[in-house]
Amino acid sequence: MKEQLQALVLDAIDALRAAGTLPAGDTPAFVIERTKNRAHGDFATNAALLLARQAARKPRELATALVDSLPAAMLVERVEIAGPGFINFFLARAAYVDEVRRVHAEGARWGHGTTGAGRTAGVEFVSANPTGPLHVGHGRAAAIGDSIARVLAANGWHVVREFYYNDAGAQITNLALSVQARARGIEPEAPTWPADGYRGDYIKDVARAFLDREAIYSEGERVLASGDVDDLDAIRRFAVAWLRREQDQDLKAFGVRFDVHFLESSLYDQGKVEETVHQLTARGHTYEEGGALWLRSTAFGDDKDRVMRKSDGSYTYFVPDVAYHLSKWQRGYERAITELGSDHHGSLARVRAGLQALDCGIPEGWPEYVLHQMVTVMRGGEEVKLSKRAGSYFTLRDLIDEAGRDATRWFLTARKSDSQLTFDIDLARAQSNDNPVYYVQYAHARVASVMRQLAERGMAHDQTHGLAHLDRLDSQAELDVMVELSRFPEVVEAAGANLEPHLVTIWLRDLAAAFHGWYNTNQFIVDDAELRDARLALAGAVRQALANGLELLGVSAPESM
RNA sequence: GCGCCUGUAGCUCAGCUGGAUAGAGUACUGCCCUCCGAAGGCAGGGGUCGCAGGUUCGAAUCCUGCCAGGCGCGCCA
Numbered sequence A: 001m002k003e004q005l006q007a008l009v010l011d012a013i014d015a016l017r018a019a020g021t022l023p024a025g026d027t028p029a030f031v032i033e034r035t036k037n038r039a040h041g042d043f044a045t046n047a048a049l050l051l052a053r054q055a056a057r058k059p060r061e062l063a064t065a066l067v068d069s070l071p072a073a074m075l076v077e078r079v080e081i082a083g084p085g086f087i088n089f090f091l092a093r094a095a096y097v098d099e100v101r102r103v104h105a106e107g108a109r110w111g112h113g114t115t116g117a118g119r120t121a122g123v124e125f126v127s128a129n130p131t132g133p134l135h136v137g138h139g140r141a142a143a144i145g146d147s148i149a150r151v152l153a154a155n156g157w158h159v160v161r162e163f164y165y166n167d168a169g170a171q172i173t174n175l176a177l178s179v180q181a182r183a184r185g186i187e188p189e190a191p192t193w194p195a196d197g198y199r200g201d202y203i204k205d206v207a208r209a210f211l212d213r214e215a216i217y218s219e220g221e222r223v224l225a226s227g228d229v230d231d232l233d234a235i236r237r238f239a240v241a242w243l244r245r246e247q248d249q250d251l252k253a254f255g256v257r258f259d260v261h262f263l264e265s266s267l268y269d270q271g272k273v274e275e276t277v278h279q280l281t282a283r284g285h286t287y288e289e290g291g292a293l294w295l296r297s298t299a300f301g302d303d304k305d306r307v308m309r310k311s312d313g314s315y316t317y318f319v320p321d322v323a324y325h326l327s328k329w330q331r332g333y334e335r336a337i338t339e340l341g342s343d344h345h346g347s348l349a350r351v352r353a354g355l356q357a358l359d360c361g362i363p364e365g366w367p368e369y370v371l372h373q374m375v376t377v378m379r380g381g382e383e384v385k386l387s388k389r390a391g392s393y394f395t396l397r398d399l400i401d402e403a404g405r406d407a408t409r410w411f412l413t414a415r416k417s418d419s420q421l422t423f424d425i426d427l428a429r430a431q432s433n434d435n436p437v438y439y440v441q442y443a444h445a446r447v448a449s450v451m452r453q454l455a456e457r458g459m460a461h462d463q464t465h466g467l468a469h470l471d472r473l474d475s476q477a478e479l480d481v482m483v484e485l486s487r488f489p490e491v492v493e494a495a496g497a498n499l500e501p502h503l504v505t506i507w508l509r510d511l512a513a514a515f516h517g518w519y520n521t522n523q524f525i526v527d528d529a530e531l532r533d534a535r536l537a538l539a540g541a542v543r544q545a546l547a548n549g550l551e552l553l554g555v556s557a558p559e560s561m
Numbered sequence B: 001g002c003g004c005c006u007g008u009a010g011c012u013c014a015g016c017u018g019g020a021u022a023g024a025g026u027a028c029u030g031c032c033c034u035c036c037g038a039a040g041g042c043a044g045g046g047g048u049c050g051c052a053g054g055u056u057c058g059a060a061u062c063c064u065g066c067c068a069g070g071c072g073c074g075c076c077a
Helices: A002-019 A047-055 A059-069 A093-109 A136-154 A170-183 A202-211 A232-253 A264-269 A272-282 A318-330 A346-358 A396-403 A405-413 A436-456 A463-468 A476-486 A488-498 A502-521 A529-553
Strands: A032-034 A043-045 A076-082 A086-091 A120-124 A158-165 A215-218 A221-224 A260-263 A286-289 A292-295 A306-309 A335-341 A368-372 A375-379 A382-384 A421-424
Touching: A002 A032, A002 A043, A002 A047, A002 A059, A047 A059, A047 A086, A059 A076, A059 A086, A086 A093, A093 A463, A093 A476, A093 A529, A120 A136, A136 A158, A136 A335, A136 A368, A136 A375, A136 A396, A136 A405, A136 A488, A136 A529, A170 A202, A170 A232, A202 A232, A215 A232, A221 A232, A232 A396, A260 A264, A264 A272, A264 A318, A272 A286, A272 A292, A272 A306, A272 A318, A272 A346, A292 A346, A306 A318, A318 A335, A318 A346, A396 A405, A405 A421, A405 A436, A405 A502, A405 A529, A436 A502, A436 A529, A463 A529, A476 A488, A476 A502, A476 A529, A488 A502, A488 A529, A502 A529
Parallel strands: A120 A158, A120 A335, A158 A260, A335 A368, A375 A421
Antiparallel strands: A032 A043, A043 A086, A076 A086, A215 A221, A286 A292, A292 A306, A375 A382
8 A cells, every 4th residue: 555655656756847846856755654643544645845845845835736746546535735744645445445355365475575575584593502591581582583584584585593502612611510510419509619600400400311321312413421420521512412402492382493503613613713713814804912813893893802812722702703694694694683682782893893804795784683672570569580590590481381472472572672671470471351462362263253153153154245345344443444454564564674573563452452343343243144244354354464463473363262 | 981772651661763632551430241252342531752952844753961770891602
């Protein structure tokens, strides 16, 4: 709809330029937008306001000229000029009816766009170190990242979901030492406990499994515990495999899958880290100081230079990070989205600087970052502390177990990622109207229920008949539903363009509200077959639309509840 | 001290990248089931958009300066 109106306005502008009312020149980026107020029609444009200066005429005057040059269109019933010079479009009901037919014709693909044109977008998210269970912050990352991936796919991108494991750094050594200590029966309070050891109870479980010589199957590989407490390398491999398996299970329970599990260690194994350092040095962007090798990242927008190779010969974490992102580029990711906790935002400038210094054609804003703020969990009116060290560790799994997958995913995506989020467990698990997830799911189940009721009364729904008589839907409530329905393609596009999946949750709520309002004022199953089939056709379109929206969030669309 | 993010109804949050009278949910008040699911609907009250300037036809939105909160600022990841 929006595109059609846009085309009409552009035609009108061309006509005015041809007539000399407007001088030749660039057309400013005017907006076609939904109006807030029904009295202002369905859509409005500010084109006349923006073009007024260029034309050296008053905005309202120019608006009149624009309206006069507007080509006729079935879509538009009437046009008004309002306020300082807005052009308001009142759409014909037929425009909305057409959209209902489109929903039925396109089904699960309805609302999807083509801006991605099959190009590849890599979405990296979660990327938790395999040193502990996933916590609630990882849950937010998983929910947001996966929804972004879904939304991009719905916009025609070929999406690759990617999880990066930091399995090569000092933290992994810490993990291995911690497990080793536990295997030897050492408690975190003991003087011989490793300095930065992981104190959580899960370390005990890993140690026990190692001593019991368990085998772990993960990513098609089998890791067998040797049970040899002195073999730190064996402990490391086992512990990493054990924790990866845990994380994989949690993510699976959350409905999140990855296409690529990328190991940091593989960058070392394949010499990619060395190669990156070599390239940066060859291009003259490095220097030695104090026994360390530095990257002159300040030349590429960073606020200080960064050490790449420490004086002990090992690399800082950001070098493999650059090598990793380079590999994404080399694998043809036209867009790369990296979803991170905002506490990592310091690494953005550094990684981008490193990529620019490689001088291999990577655009300046690549990769794109989506940062999410902290999650605080409330239960019984009190904050649930997430202390890793103390071992009293509230995990993603705990949250899913308590609140359910659907509510957890909904709540974690329903907010803009850059605002802090308060997760109220009592609300999320409430089976009541306090809970927005149920409100939307209930609307979906209600349609399904009506269809069941129809069958119980020995009737059948003739969809073709209904779609042919949608003109019978002449109530305000029905128009409200159709208007909400028609917004979905715009929501999908905006959510994809801005990487903001929370827009989908807002729209779902609006559509559900319009539907519930309609349901309460109109009986669907009526004797008049024409009217009945028409109403059921619209109800069916609502069900499909809700399902399509929920799918973008990874939330289920139940037939009954 | 410097950088990033946030500040909108009692509470939780939207506000479509500058538009018209700032919106939802929740809580509160009053209504609506002999009727397809009341996990629903309708109506009402509730606001100095943190504060102060600026930019222009027009600012919650952009700029500057303050105030408050969060997160960063390692040869840690």
